[in-house]
Amino acid sequence: MSLTPRHLLQGLALYALGLLAAGLLLEQGFGVLPCPMCWWQRYAHAAIALAALAGVLAKRPTVGAATAGFAATAGLTIASWQVAAQQGLLPYPASCAGDDQILAVGADLLSAMANTTVIPCDLETFTLLGFSLAAWNIPAMLLALALSVITLIRLR
Numbered sequence: 001m002s003l004t005p006r007h008l009l010q011g012l013a014l015y016a017l018g019l020l021a022a023g024l025l026l027e028q029g030f031g032v033l034p035c036p037m038c039w040w041q042r043y044a045h046a047a048i049a050l051a052a053l054a055g056v057l058a059k060r061p062t063v064g065a066a067t068a069g070f071a072a073t074a075g076l077t078i079a080s081w082q083v084a085a086q087q088g089l090l091p092y093p094a095s096c097a098g099d100d101q102i103l104a105v106g107a108d109l110l111s112a113m114a115n116t117t118v119i120p121c122d123l124e125t126f127t128l129l130g131f132s133l134a135a136w137n138i139p140a141m142l143l144a145l146a147l148s149v150i151t152l153i154r155l156r
Contacts, residue, residue: 005065006056008151012068012144013052019045019140026126026133035121036096037082041137044075048144055151062155069148076141082121082134096121 003011023042026032034042048071055064084090119125124132 005061005151005154008147008154009052009055009061009064009068012147012151013049013056015147016045016049016052016068016144019137020049023133030126032126032133033119035119035123035125037078037093037121038119038133040078041075041082041134044071044078044141047071048075062152065148065151065155069145069152072141072144072148076138076145079134079137079141083132083138085121086124086132086134092121 020042023034023038023045027034048068051064051067051071053064055061055068058064081090082092085092126133
């Protein structure tokens with residue numbers, strides 16, 4: 001049985017949702033707090049899932065597959081940047097320092113934000129088999145991109 005483009009998009013959506021669930025499990029279940037670049041990668045996972053689901057529901061799923069591919073490329077770029085920064089090859093974005101990120105008005109908001117922890121991007125809070133989560137996200141995004149491309153090829 002050959003997988004149809006809709007089947008591929010359904011699988012891609014489930015895959016991206018699984019990546020999001022894994023991140024939430026690490027955060028909520030094991031206390032692995034995400035840095036700003038980690039959040040950016042989660043946004044890419046969410047965009048892949050939404051685009052793939054939109055492609056499943058659309059009469060012509062080409063736009064969903066292409067958008068999922070672009071989101072996977074964005075996620076791959078962010079993960080690669082973070083790994084290169086972890087290796088000292090590129091600088092981290094200025095917003096990853098954890099300082100001066102919050103512009104607040106009012107003492108209530110400031111006091112609430114005082115209890116919020118921002119994890120700097122250069123702090124690796126978790127590794128698996130010697131690789132950071134950003135490093136694991138590179139093959140994950142390559143697979144999502146491959147599924148998007150295969151779907152587009154089958155839609156031709």
